[in-house]
Amino acid sequence: MFKCMVVSQIVFYEDRNFQGRSYECNSECPDMSSYFQRCNSIRVESGNWILYEHPNYRGHQYYLSRGEYPNFQQWMGFNDSIRSCRISPQHHGSFRVKVYEREDFRGQMMEFTEDCANVNERFRYHDIHSCQVIDGYWMFYEEPNYKGRQYYLRPGEYRRYTDWGAMSPRIGSFRRLHHF
Template structure:
């Protein structure tokens, strides 16, 4: 069973438990300044219905929102990241609708430009596994959670622009 505890204040003060997917946490707390992940791996979202900034958290303690690379104290929805035991494959494209240059990856990519020669990824097809895209190289900046499926344009994974600096496979270590 996966469990996460949200706290309104820093350093784990004022709490609310969650152990399943929740599309709207608004009625449970006003702000989120610290989190304790008891078990499982979680994707948190800034807005209800799994929208806005996204954050991937694994087991551990996060005494303030900067610890999970949060942009603010707003967490309004969450879901458990599924376990994945198999292979990882993602195709990235320089243009939307799977056009232009394409490159397939099976491993983490700390710097997209070094490997792909493009700073922007306009579409992607996740064939296997779960991936986290980051706006900046070396897994920094805004995060975007991609499950298996087709993403015809960057807005399909929740981005406001096509800039992706790095991405990695989501392994689940307990």
């Protein structure tokens, strides 16, 4: 019996509309600086990817699923810098996250199993200082309605907002990362 494995693949292009030098990637890459100078368009052939502005998975983060992104504004990019990437693992099952109003899991806590388009409406404030991702993979957004800076969270404990790469505790919305 043969088992078919889906290989994740993404292609980065230096110029808009899939022009210029390109670099194909099918695995996690902590530093892509030597492969291209800038990234102005991306084609995700398969898989779901988390892209980072700086090497070693630092800086602005972007979640991309299969599709074409002819310019960096299409993936809500702040600039044309992509320097590291990783594949978002497949998750089949439930989703569960606990968010806290204070660091180290203190203060008011709310548990979510669904997306939240507006944290302030549901949580009565927009600062999340710590969280525990129990099940699934989640994306936090700085603004309501899934806009602004993005933060990718895997299962684990985040004692303070800097643990998920944020510069402030402001979170406006968050959603589950489904893989289709």
